[in-house]
Amino acid sequence: MLTLALDTATPRSSCALLEGEKLLGERETKAVSVLAAADALLAEAGFSPADLERIVCGTGPGSFTGIRIGLAAARGLALTLALPLAGVSTLNALREGAPGSLPVIDGSRKEIFTLIEGRPFVTRPEQLAPAPGTLCVGDGAVRYRALLEAAGAEVPPDASELHLVRARFHARLATDFGPAELVEPLYLRIPDAEKALER
């Protein structure tokens, strides 16, 4: 089963190619170039896009534009090649890459995206109360290192790959393959204009 997995929700986006459970390759990329990374991975492994059998896409949370770049590509590919698509939350994939950790994604606006009791939330970093010794990973953990460490959490060195969203973990977590339109973005925030209207 040749699987393409991608996640473009964070600035350091990722694309991976797997044959069954075997990782054939993985690349870090900019969101807009994610299909260039996919093309290189396929070429290296001696395949072409037509050989793909299923797709896995990170659904966020993260950059709204980034999430859409990945999902538009994944849905477009699924439609064109009649492939099943599965969505995996970027937070879950990040945690899978550092077992037992708390994933923390930079949400800009002085906010972070994280899991609280296993569910995705947007909150302020000061609101996080990690149990002492909790390993915090992700670009949000790097950005708010001082705050998290002061609260007793552990944050790996900035250069640690544990902070990276890596698409091989999306492939590992993907279970529900199905029609592309059922895989939805996980924005966690409504547009500012809607908030303003509600007021």
Add this chain to the structure above:
Amino acid sequence: MILAIETSCDETAAALIDDAGRLHANVVSSQAELHARFGGVVPEVASRRHLELICPVVQSALDEAKLTFDQLDRVAVTQGPGLIGALLVGISAAKAIAWGKGLPLVPVDHLLGHVAALYLEPVGLDPPFLCLLTSGGHTLLLDVQEHTTFRLLGTTLDDAAGEAFDKGARLLGLGYPGGAALDMLARKGDSGAYSFPVARLDGLDFSFSGLKTALLYAVRGLDSAELERRRADLAASYQHAIVRALVERTLQAAEKIGARQIAVAGGVAANSELRRALAGAALAPVELCTDNAAMIASAARYLKPLMPPGYLGLDAYASRQLA
């Protein structure tokens, strides 16, 4: 066969055109209602809706033309100018479709697209001609020398004509986007009732920002009953001022470059008074004036396609690069 995709603003659109330039499908899904309550297009709201609509719109274009992805030769997509987040949805989907089938991709400039609406039947225009491109974001006078090469003769120094229509419509309580509604209302009014100033500039440039201020003052002086009574006259007079400015400048430009043919494209080209005033010109069909993918498909016929994987890193651009 070319599949074209357009998502630069608040229309999600897909079209199919064959080698002879014949349209096989032209699907436009407008988000206007979604944005009406905000009084304008909200980029994030538009981008979210594009993601929901892009695949269904492409599929319905294929269904309408009774075609499959295997029958495509190329994919074309609007690269800019427009809302970056909105453009990137179309670009990303277009890349995926083209790459999936190993096809070339043609990035198309949205403004070239508006002009290329004129190349389609039944107008079937060929360069050279002088083009008034008047839309929601642009008001350009272009010396169109070849299908894809233009010389810029004039532009607006502030608001675009479509923007002036929309702002005027809002002041008159016509909602958003109000250009077409203002056009309808103006038909019942007297265009000589009010005299709105049109800025006199040297050269071939436009300025419309003074106009909306003049309308604001005219509206402010009226109580609501009076406004209701004079609304059609205000609309007619306001529209007349915009159209007069557009027509005058266009004729001056035509004279200056000795143009034998004048053409009008872009959303405001749908305006009935402008169409009457420039009846001798080539006019884009009304349904191809506002944003659509047929015009992008038309432009793509004259552009050099990019081969895979050369286009896989393609990014969007926000502002005018053309001419």
